[in-house]
Amino acid sequence: MPLIKKIVWLLLPIFCLVVSLPAADAAMVLKTMEENTMGANAPRDMETDMVMTIQDGKNVRVREIHAWSRNIAEKDDLRVLKFIAPADVKDVGFLVLDQDSMYIYLPEFHRTRRIASSSKKDPFMGSDFSYEDMGTSAFSKYYDPRMFKESDGEWQLELLRKPGADKPYARIVLTVSKANTMPVRMELYDESGRLGKVAEETAQQVGKYWIMASIKMTHVKKGTSTLLEMRNIKVDLGLKDEIFSERFLKKRGS
Amino acid sequence: MAMIVSLALVPALASFIDFARMQREREGHSLAKVLSRWSDFVIRHRRLLLGLSLGLTICFVFALTLLQREVSFAKFYPLSSLPRRSMEAANAHFDGAYPLVVSIETDRVRSPESLRVLRRLQNYMYSLPGTSQPFAITDFIQELNWQLNDRYAVPDRDAAIGNLWFFIEGRDELNQLLTDEGREAVIFAKISSPLTAFNRKLYQGIQLFLDKELRDGYVSYRRQDMRPEQQQELYAAQASSLSQEIDWLAQRYVPGRASRAAIERIMAEGSSRELPFPGVRARTRAVLWEYISAPDFEFELSLPQKESYMASLMAALEKGAGAEELKAFMPRWLPAGVYDAQVAGDLAETLRYKVDEVNQQSRVDALWLRLEQLFASSDMNFEKKARSVLYDLTAGIVVLPSGVSTLSTGKKLPITRIDQTGYPLMLSKMDHFLLRSLLQSILLCYVLTLVLMTLMRRSLTLGLISTLPVIFTSVVMFGVLALIGVPLDYATMMIGGVSIGVGIDYAIHFIHGYIGERDAGHSADEAIRRAFLDKGKAILTNAVSVMAGFAVLLLSSLVPLRNFAWAMVCSMFLAALAALTQLPAALLVFNPKKKK
Incomplete structure (x- = not known):
């Protein structure tokens, strides 16, 4: 075997190893982050008040929500949102069982309706969050991560949608804090590769957990933004199964 | 510039020409012979020619009433052109290409x-001719209500609208129908005809309606605040108002048989609470059982328990139990x-709501069964929209x-403005400005010409006579356009001013020649004869040259320019004709004297 061939064969595995190293790091960062947000290091359940502030030019609209969520290992979170204010949406309820099972309760019509798959990209309550954004799911299930940049305090990952994954964003640039391995910023790119939205997130320590205390979603094209702030966060309450049901969704004033 | 050339360059060049020899040659020229015979004819038949020309002018004044106006750019292009074909296709297949907006x-x-x-x-906009698919925020609301609650109608409570709004708030489409602060909304529709006359009539009709609606305003009533006899009175008034809406919809979807009076009569009968609604009990039972038997029913009960609960519930409802009674029985x-x-x-509230919903739906069904007999044909969209109106009787x-x-x-509702914009308004206003500009320019031309000629000749009679050819030319020209159906547009409206400008030249030349001959001591007949020979050739040559110049525009691909070209050719012909017949005849008949 000529010397050159020998060298090539020798270098090839080393090259593959080198190339695959950043991917392994990226996957590790993403996995750790998901452990913190929805995995073993996240609270088992949570009850919180939310204030949603929608800024559209000079117009500011404020929604008050009460939310319950439950963390289930290896699955999507369960989540219930109930609107408290303004008056015309009081008692409107939103239940997320998984990404394909979302329900909305309309108290004025005494009806519960399932959100059609085609509507998941629609704005949630006139905000810059879509119905899908309001649900939760693991990125690693639908996206392939790649280390994009690394600085002293942050990792920046590029998440590329897996073939066949039913997700609205083709590419996400995710910035993760090295201090607590929690997301701090997400750039969400659409099918055509254009930057559609930017989410800026702030984590807060509640007991032994790091919790996302605020998310500001900016719609780049429309120039609008929505700030979702969590208040009175309570964790590990042992919430009952009944809360995450259509029956509870109908219950007023809960 | 033309004046400077005429006064400086032309005389300088003329100094090189032997006019005495030319005069001798001219008298023997064939055109001179024609003009000589023409002048003799005019001198002999002065009264007949003047009478004929004035009579013709008066006749064409009546023809002016038929003059159409066309300001639509669509008609500027030939039928075979791409813009025109695209517009025709949009009109034929997509219910129109021109917008109409009411805000x-x-x-x-x-x-x-x-x-x-x-x-x-x-x-109301559905009833307008050539207008299709008026679209507004109400469509979103009603469609959502239909999808979520099987009811194509505008809810009667703020909170109910708020619940539906939940699904559309933040959507880009809303910005096209409603302002951010929610104080202004628009209704979009499309118009299928670009014709000015059609759009003008449409605009006037809509404006008349909107002015009345805004002037009168609207009043809202809450049924629960009223005594039973007041409620009955309100139902009767509502039947009258809502029948108008159904009539408008019928004009669009099922034109023909039903009269508004017949619709109103049925609605007034149906407004009565005593009207029988067949099948309402079975429907109520089915709806309630569907709710109670669902797994997410409020209380966890076995099937026999649910059946027993259902039986008790139906018995209570038949006795007229309200939400409070139902709660008390629980x-x-x-x-x-x-x-x-x-x-x-x-x-209890949910059950009562569902029972009321069934009752309302049954009342609307019963009314619709009676109403649909009135119409010669059926249409799904008509039924959907008519039901939306009928639901108001239950609101x-x-x-x-x-x-x-x-x-x-x-x-009283605080509605501060209702108005329209879009193609009909735009065309109507342009049409208005076109007509006003035309009338103003022609009138100003006449007045200025009259004043200048009177001052120049120091004779009102001469001033009036000199404007006769231009009046004749413009009236006959516009009359001809009216009779052959060529509309007045941006190009043809200029004919008036241009023909007056050119026509008055001929009159000035001829009168100048006539006055000169009269000052030289010739009789009126001889002065006319000499003026014919002296100025007639110049007038004819000028007319032919100008006609040839404008005829070049006949090759234009824009329809108005082509119309303008041939109208100008005719106009120059008429101006020359009037200057060499009507004008000398008038000079001979009135024999004006220039003041010394």
């Missing part, structure tokens, strides 16, 4: 009252340990145009 301003468009006004205006109907007062309260609020009801318990 409304109020304190809050999203209120059930304002949305009812918006729906009324929208339904502890007796529910097994021990299951009852929860708050849940029972919610459930908790009533919105009526002022004056429809004499009840004083209503509240």
Whole structure:
């Protein structure tokens, strides 16, 4: 075997190893982050008040929500949102069982309706969050991560949608804090590769957990933004199964 | 510039020409012979020619009433051109290519009252000829209500609209229908004809309607605040107002048989609460059982328990139980340990809501069964929209145009503006400005010409006579356009001013020659004869040259320019004709004297 061939064969595995190293790091960062947000290091359940502030030019609209969520290992979170204010949406309820099972309760019509798959990209309550954004799911299930940049305090990952994954964003640039391995910023790119939205997130320590205390979603094209702030966060309450049901969704004033 | 050339360059060049020799040659020229015979003819038949020309002018004045105006750019292009073909295709296959927008301003468009006004205006627009698919925020609301609650109607409570709004808030489409602060909304429709006359009539019709609606305003009533006899009166008034909306819709979808009076009669009968609604009990039972038997029913009960609960519920409802009574019965109907007062309260309200919903739906069904007999044909969209109107008879609020009801318990709606914009308005205004500009320019031309000629000749009679050819030319020209159906547009409207400008030249030349000959001591007949020979050739040569110049525009691909070209050719011909017949005849008949 000529010397050159020998060298090539020798270098090839080393090259593959080198190339695959950043991917392994990226996957590790993403996995750790998901452990913190929805995995073993996240609270088992949570009850919180939310204030949603929608800024559209000079117009500011404020929604008050009460939310319950439950963390289930290896699955999507369960989540219930109930609107408290303004008056015309009081008692409107939103239940997320998984990404394909979302329900909305309309108290004025005494009806519960399932959100059609085609509507998941629609704005949630006139905000810059879509119905899908309001649900939760693991990125690693639908996206392939790649280390994009690394600085002293942050990792920046590029998440590329897996073939066949039913997700609205083709590419996400995710910035993760090295201090607590929690997301701090997400750039969400659409099918055509254009930057559609930017989410800026702030984590807060509640007991032994790091919790996302605020998310500001900016719609780049429309120039609008929505700030979702969590208040009175309570964790590990042992919430009952009944809360995450259509029956509870109908219950007023809960 | 033309004047400077005429006064400086032309005389300088003329100094090189032997006019005496030319005069001798000219007298023997064939055109001179024609002009000589022409002048003799005019001298002999002066009164006949003047009478004929004035008679012709008067006749064509009547023809002017037939003159069409066309300001639509669509008609500028030939039928075979790409823009025209695209527009025709849009009109033929997509219900029109031209926008019509009606806008409304109020304190809050999203209120059930304002949305009812918006729906009324929208339904009115369905009745307009050549207008299709008026679209407004009401369509979103009603369609959502249809998808979520099987009811194509505007809800009668703010909170109910708020619940539906939940699904559309933040959507980009809303920005096209409603302002951010929610005070203004628009109804979009499309117009299928670009013709000015059609759009002018449409604009005037809409404006008349909108002016009346805004002037009268609207009043809203809350049914629950009224005594039974007031409610009956309100139903009658509502039947009158809503029948108008159904009539508008019928004109669009099922034109023909039904009269508004017949629609109103049925609606007035149907407004009565005593009208029988067949099958309402079975329907109520089915709806309630579907709810109670569902797995997410408020209380966890076995099937026999649910059946027993259902039987008790139906018995109570047949006795007319309201939400409070239903709640009161719950502890007796529910097994021990299951009852929860708050849940029972919610459930009682839900059940009562569902029963009311069935009743309302049944009333609308019963009314519709009677109404649909009136129409010669059926149409799914008509039924959907007509039902939306009928649901108002079951709603908790009533919105009526002022004056429809004499009840004083209503509240005036704060609607500050209703107006229209779009193609009909744009064309109507352009048409108005075109007509005004034309009349102003022609009138100003006549007046200035008259004043200048009077001052120059120091004779009002001469001033009046000199304007006769231009009046004849413009009246006959526009009369011809009217008779052959060529509309007045941006190009042809210029014919008036241009033909006056050119025509007056001929009159000035001829009168100048005539006065000169008269000053030289010739008789009127001889002065006319000499003026013919001296100025006639120049007038004819000028007319032919100008006609040839404008004829070049006949090759234009724009229709108005082609119309302008041939109209100008005719106009120059008429101006020369008038200057060499009507004008000398008038000079001979009136024999004006220039003041010394």
